[in-house]
Amino acid sequence: MQVRFLPRAQNMKEGDISFRNKITRFIYKHILKPVFFHNDPERVHDSMTRIGVYLGNHPFFKKLTKFLFDYENPSLEQKVLGVRFKNPIGLSAGFDKNAELTDILPSVGFGFAEVGSITGDVCGGNPKPRLWRLPESKGLVVYYGLKNDGCESISKKLQNKTFSIPIGISVAMTNCKDNIVIKNAVRDFAKAFKIMKSVGDYITVNISCPNTEGGQPFISPHNLDYLLDLIDEIQIEKPVFVKISPDLSHSELDSILDILKLHRVHGIICTNLTKKRDNPNILDNNVPKVGGISGKAVQNLSDNMISYIYKKERNRFVIIGSGGVFTAEDAYKKIKLGASLIQMITGMIFEGPQVISEINQGLVKLLKQNGFKNISEAVGTGVI
Ligand SMILES: Cc1cc2nc3c(=O)[nH]c(=O)nc-3n(C[C@H](O)[C@H](O)[C@H](O)COP(=O)(O)O)c2cc1C
Numbered sequence: 001m002q003v004r005f006l007p008r009a010q011n012m013k014e015g016d017i018s019f020r021n022k023i024t025r026f027i028y029k030h031i032l033k034p035v036f037f038h039n040d041p042e043r044v045h046d047s048m049t050r051i052g053v054y055l056g057n058h059p060f061f062k063k064l065t066k067f068l069f070d071y072e073n074p075s076l077e078q079k080v081l082g083v084r085f086k087n088p089i090g091l092s093a094g095f096d097k098n099a100e101l102t103d104i105l106p107s108v109g110f111g112f113a114e115v116g117s118i119t120g121d122v123c124g125g126n127p128k129p130r131l132w133r134l135p136e137s138k139g140l141v142v143y144y145g146l147k148n149d150g151c152e153s154i155s156k157k158l159q160n161k162t163f164s165i166p167i168g169i170s171v172a173m174t175n176c177k178d179n180i181v182i183k184n185a186v187r188d189f190a191k192a193f194k195i196m197k198s199v200g201d202y203i204t205v206n207i208s209c210p211n212t213e214g215g216q217p218f219i220s221p222h223n224l225d226y227l228l229d230l231i232d233e234i235q236i237e238k239p240v241f242v243k244i245s246p247d248l249s250h251s252e253l254d255s256i257l258d259i260l261k262l263h264r265v266h267g268i269i270c271t272n273l274t275k276k277r278d279n280p281n282i283l284d285n286n287v288p289k290v291g292g293i294s295g296k297a298v299q300n301l302s303d304n305m306i307s308y309i310y311k312k313e314r315n316r317f318v319i320i321g322s323g324g325v326f327t328a329e330d331a332y333k334k335i336k337l338g339a340s341l342i343q344m345i346t347g348m349i350f351e352g353p354q355v356i357s358e359i360n361q362g363l364v365k366l367l368k369q370n371g372f373k374n375i376s377e378a379v380g381t382g383v384i
Pocket residue numbers: 092093094095116117131140142144146170206209243271272273293294295296298322323324325343344345346347
């Protein structure tokens with residue numbers, strides 16, 4: 001169906017976009033969010049995924065979504081590791097676990113999206129409940145345990161698809177007792193890498209899931225070296241990222257960086273969820289004992305890690321900043337500390353999907369204020 005009566009977002013004036021975002025923010029804050037936050041978070045997420053799949057399958061709804069949420073500006077476009085990004089704001093791994101939303105995410109305004117984490121075998125995840133909200137702390141407690149349909153089924157779904165934004169494939173080890181043995185875990189990773197190697201625009205080695213049976217064994221330099229050796233052998237012809245935990249000490253991080261430099265690794269995602277409960281930004285009582293925490297609790301940890309890595313390694317690794325991005329200022333801070341790209345989930349859940357457009361529009365203003373013509377010029381400028 002032709003949808004000629006809707007103007008394209010790139011033809012809309014900045015003021016019209018701000019007005020549109022104010023309306024969608026109002027509707028989200030006063031109508032949708034109270035309903036969502038009154039219901040079980042996993043059920044809400046599953047329902048949203050079903051709606052997203054439906055919208056993505058219908059050209060009319062795709063265009064309508066684009067009209068409601070998209071924002072484009074040439075100063076946000078950049079090429080990173082040979083991949084073109086229309087804006088720096090991406091969806092973090094864990095929201096689209098089975099890669100069902102790749103048709104609708106570009107219309108929501110994302111510049112890229114990471115699907116998964118995908119594992120070698122089908123993974124049912126941990127028993128429910130496994131997702132909680134922390135309303136005061138603006139965060140979520142995530143204890144999914146890598147629930148996903150497994151690499152074979154997901155690669156079949158994506159194999160012949162074309163994507164209008166870059167798609168990252170996050171790979172993790174299957175959450176099972178067998179993988180407590182490192183050899184098995186590495187074999188499991190390698191299986192998923194081989195099957196997913198020709199899909200998407202970049203691939204991530206997720207070594208920082210806080211909810212797996214064997215903990216995070218690839219923090220150990222010896223185990224990480226062994227894993228990356230095998231991944232090198234697979235000869236993946238696209239950028240490889242490694243996603244790290246915000247709970248690493250500087251010495252653990254230093255050892256990891258030394259190992260990454262020995263392998264075909266192009267970038268680092270800073271960071272995954274935090275497991276620590278003594279975080280001053282956790283304001284809620286009765287935080288579940290299990291699971292990793294997202295949102296505001298991760299923000300400073302992620303920022304500190306970005307600046308530490310950027311100061312130490314400069315442009316040796318491309319950094320994707322993830323953790324506690326709710327506003328354009330939050331995203332810009334990460335960019336100035338050294339991140340070329342940003343990912344988010346929790347900010348979108350707390351603020352509404354229009355926040356992606358709000359952040360992008362805010363970034364354009366901040367770039368102008370600082371005299372930058374393009375987002376890539378701002379990367380690392382806050383680091384002395
Ligand atoms: C519901 C949920 C599921 C997640 N699952 C994964 C996952 O499967 N793989 C992964 O690498 N990170 C996962 N994460 C972590 C996010 O990718 C991200 O690094 C983290 O939430 C910090 O970003 P945020 O504060 O913007 O949410 C998950 C986060 C959430 C909220």
